[in-house]
Amino acid sequence: MKLRIILILGALSAFAPLAIDFYLPGFPAMAVAFGTDEKHIQLTLAVYFTGLAIGQLIYGPLADRFGRRLPLLSGVALFTLASLACAYAPSLEWLIGARFVQALGGCAGMVISRAVVSDKCDAVGSAKVFSQLMLVVGLAPILAPMLGGVMVNLYGWQSIFLALTLFSVGAGIAVAVGLPESLPANQPRQPLSGALRQYGRLLGDRIFFGYALTGGIAIGGMFAYIAGSPFVFIKLYGVPAEHYGWLFGTNAAGFILVAQVNARLLSKRGPAFLLTRTVWVYLAAALALLAVSVLQTEALWPLMLPLFFCMASLGCIMPNTSACAMNGQGARAGSASALLGCIQFGIAAGAASLVGVLHNGTAMPMAMVISLCGVLAVIVAMWTRRLQRERALQAPV
Structure with missing residues (x-):
């Protein structure tokens, strides 16, 4: 796949992390501006996840029908x-509604970028491209919080959303000029009337559902971290808002590094093999994180160490679950990508909300949700791998 297309797809995939990570340092300032607390500001994050989950179900059938x-x-x-x-939101309620609509628009890039990769690549090729996309997408969590913290201090939290406006305009121009239609002209177009049946068939495919659920649970842990880290870093450990991005970026750098290592390992081992090994790393790091949070250490670094390994392992889990789930979807790649994203961000919305519900002034709510995701990800990944092996044995020689 051409580098130009990978960069455009990376920018499209970055809509969600940018719209999330960019404004995290602004949580305290937004709480002051709207006369509320950060627990209520977190609703703008949870509603964004909900919009991502719902919107992807809409774009999948549209992408299969209209290209x-x-x-x-x-x-x-x-x-x-x-x-x-x-x-320009005049109230918190307005901002929550606008964030929901923003998610409905932003999820188009996520759904369709996966569909474009599936149009052009097989399972191993898709996993490699997804790993390369992680390099582009991973820059957002490194740069966005750092830049967001500076912009909040200099120009106010509104400047973050103005910057997102400019980014989306640039991405739209790049798509219009540099991204050709990837759905083959001779491939049957899926009718919109069959969207629900298509989703039903996909949900009935236990291997697709298992890989989608594994990725969704793991990503749920990541978004529990995203929802909880502003309070833990800035409020609990006193990290200045403008320095928050450095800590966030350190974890994102681990994510990028592992994603690139994963791309190289795929030439020797398949995505399913690498996935079933990495979920155990994720679980071990998550349990270590929970243990440290129970101790409530005065220093931040004991918490950061297992958190780093949790987030870094996602650099292998995310591309490989996507590649395994999307493998062989063909004409229904758009619907498969949409359902995959819906499952992932539906779980993410629940995980982020759960961190807010469990909020008790410590790092434990964040660590508990991440640990729960680690346990469930291992269980589902092992179950799915067993199903895949059974299907391979039953296949005609």
Whole structure:
């Protein structure tokens, strides 16, 4: 796949992390601006996850029926308008509503970028491209919180959403000029009327569902970290908002590094093999994180160490679950990508909300949710791998 297309797909995939990570340092300032507390500001994060989950179910059938470009450009335009609405929100309720619409627009890039990769690559090739996309996507968690912290201090939290507006305009121009239609002209177009049946068939595919659920649970742990880390780092351990991005970026750097190692290992081992090994690393790090949070250490670094390994392991888990789930989907790649994303961000919304519900002034709620995700990810990954082996044995020679 051409580098130009990978960069465009990376930018499209970055809509979600940018719209999340960029404004995290602004939580305290937004709470002051709207006369509320950070627990209520976290609702803008949870509703964004909900919008991502719902919106992806819409774009999948559209992408299979009308091709990849038209739904994609429509989604980018919607994200642009919603970002402006966020910047000029007069109340918290307005901001929550605008964030929901922003998510509905931003998820188009996530759904369709996966579908484009599936259009052009097999399972191993897809895993390699997804790992390369992680390099582009991973820059967002490194740069966005650092830049967001500086912008909040200099220009206020509204400047973050104005910057997102400019980014989406640039991405829309890149798609219009540099991303050709990838759905083959001779491939049957899936009718919109069959969308529910298509989703039903995908849910009935236990291997697809197992890989989607494994990735969703693991990503749920990541978003528990995203929801809880502003309080833990800034409030609990006194990290200045402008320095928050450095800590966040350290974990993102581990994520990028492991994703690139994963891309190289795929030439020797398949994505399913690497996935079933890495989920155990994720679980071990998550349990270590929980143990440290129970001790409530005065220093931050004992908490950061297992947190680093948790987030780094996702650099292998995320691309490999996507590749395994999308393998062989063909004409229904758009719907498969949409359902995959819906499952992932539906769980993410629940995990982020659970951190807020369990909030008790310590790091334990964040660590508990991440640990729960680690346990469940291992259970589902092992079950799915067993199903895949049984199917391989039953296949005709």
